[in-house]
Amino acid sequence: MVEHQTARLDGIFHALSDATRREMLHTLSQHERSVGELAAPFRMSLAAASKHIKVLERAGLVRRNVQGRTHMCRLAPEPLSAVQEWLRFYERFWTDRLDALDALLQTEPPPPVRKKGSPR
Amino acid sequence: MSAQPPVRVRVVRQFSASPERVFDAWLDPHWIGRWMFGPGVRDEEVLRIVNDARVGGTFSFLVRRKTQEIDHVGTYLAIDRPHHLVFTWAIEKETAELSRVTIDIVPRGTGCELTLTHEVDPKWAEYAGRTEAGWTTMLGALARAFDAPGTA
Numbered sequence: 001m002v003e004h005q006t007a008r009l010d011g012i013f014h015a016l017s018d019a020t021r022r023e024m025l026h027t028l029s030q031h032e033r034s035v036g037e038l039a040a041p042f043r044m045s046l047a048a049a050s051k052h053i054k055v056l057e058r059a060g061l062v063r064r065n066v067q068g069r070t071h072m073c074r075l076a077p078e079p080l081s082a083v084q085e086w087l088r089f090y091e092r093f094w095t096d097r098l099d100a101l102d103a104l105l106q107t108e109p110p111p112p113v114r115k116k117g118s119p120r
Numbered sequence: 121m122s123a124q125p126p127v128r129v130r131v132v133r134q135f136s137a138s139p140e141r142v143f144d145a146w147l148d149p150h151w152i153g154r155w156m157f158g159p160g161v162r163d164e165e166v167l168r169i170v171n172d173a174r175v176g177g178t179f180s181f182l183v184r185r186k187t188q189e190i191d192h193v194g195t196y197l198a199i200d201r202p203h204h205l206v207f208t209w210a211i212e213k214e215t216a217e218l219s220r221v222t223i224d225i226v227p228r229g230t231g232c233e234l235t236l237t238h239e240v241d242p243k244w245a246e247y248a249g250r251t252e253a254g255w256t257t258m259l260g261a262l263a264r265a266f267d268a269p270g271t272a
Contacts, residue, residue, distance in 0.1 A: 090129045090238050096162070098133045098234070101145055101155040105137040 008082050015059035020044075021052050025061060025075060032065075032074035129238040139225045139232040143202035146223060147173040157183050157192075164190075175199055179207070194221075209238070 015021055024038050039049030053073060056062035060079040065072045135142050145151040149169040158166045164183045171179035173196065181192040191212040197220070198206040205223040219240040225232050 086240070087129050091131060094129070094131045094236050094238065095133075097156050098131065098236070100161045101142070102133070102135055102137075104151075104155045104160075105135060105141060105145070110137070110141060 008079070009086060011059040012061065012079055012082060015056050015061055018052070018055075021056055024052060024056065024073075028062065028073060028075040032072050035064075035071045035073065038073060128240075129236075131236045131238075133234045133236070134228060134231060135234060136231040138230070139202040139227055142232055142234060143205065143223075143225055146205055147171065147199070152181065157181055172196075173199065180212075 016025075020042055023041070027033060027038060027041075035046060035049055035053060038053065039046055042049070053062060053064065057064060061076055062073050063076045065074070145155060149171055152171070153166045153169040154160060157164060157169070162185075164185045166181075166183055167189065168180065168182040171177065171181075173179075175196055175198060178195050179193065183190050183192075193210055193212050194208040196205075196207045198204060203225050207221055209219045209221045219238060222237040222239075224235045224237075
C-alpha cells in the first residue's frame with residue numbers, strides 16, 4: 001500500500017521540492033499560461049523552463065496543450081490525492097495502534113508504584 | 121515561520137490509564153513490541169526493537185511482513201515525561217518520506233488524552249528554514265486548488 005504509493009509520491013514531492021517549480025504551479029493555479037509566460041519571471045531560457053515543466057508533467061501536476069506554436073500549460077491538481085491517500089494510510093496506522101495500546105493498558109494492571117503499596 | 125505544517129495527520133485518543141503509563145509505552149522496547157508492532161496489530165513478526173530513549177538518541181523497529189523486512193527508524197527530538205514526545209519517523213530505504221511525530225498527553229480525570237500529530241515534509245532536512253515557508257505556502261495553495269470543486 002505504502003510501497004505502491006511511494007514512486008508516485010516521490011515524483012510529486014520531487015516536483016514540489018524546487019522553488020522555481022512551486023512558483024510555476026502557483027502561477028498556474030490562477031489560470032493557464034504559455035511556456036514563455038512561465039519562463040518570464042525567472043529570466044531563464046525556454047529550454048530551461050521546459051525542463052522544469054517536464055518534471056511537473058511527469059508528476060502529473062501540469063498538462064501541456066499544443067496550440068499551433070504555443071504550448072499552453074495548466075495545473076492538474078488531481079495527483080495530490082496520492083498525498084491525501086498517504087495521509088489516510090497514516091491516520092489508520094496510528095488509529096489501529098492506539099487501539100492496541102488502549103487494549104493492552106486495560107488488560108495489564110498498573111505497576112504497584114503507590115506510596116503505600118507493598119513491595120511486589 | 122508559517123503556522124501550518126506542510127502535510128499533517130492528527131489523531132486524538134482518550135485513555136483510562138495515567139499519562140505516565142501511556143507515555144512510557146512509547147519508549148519502553150518491551151511495550152513497543154507489543155502494541156506498536158507484531159501480530160497484535162497486523163500480520164507481521166517483530167525482529168528487533170532497539171532504542172536509545174534520550175534526546176538525540178535513535179531507534180530502530182525492525183519487523184518482517186511475509187518476506188519483506190521493514191525497519192522503522194528515527195531520532196528522538198524531545199522527551200518530556202509524561203506530557204510531550206517528539207521523534208522523526210521514516211522507513212529505512214524510503215528516505216523520500218521524512219516525517220515527524222509529536223505526542224502530547226494531558227491528564228483527563230484519572231486518565232488522559234493523547235494527541236498524535238504526524239507531519240511529513242519530504243525535504244525536511246534539505247529544505248528546513250530557507251524554503252520551508254515557500255513549501256508550506258505551495259502545498260497549501262495546491263490543497264485548496266484540489267479541494268475546490270470543478271478543477272478537473
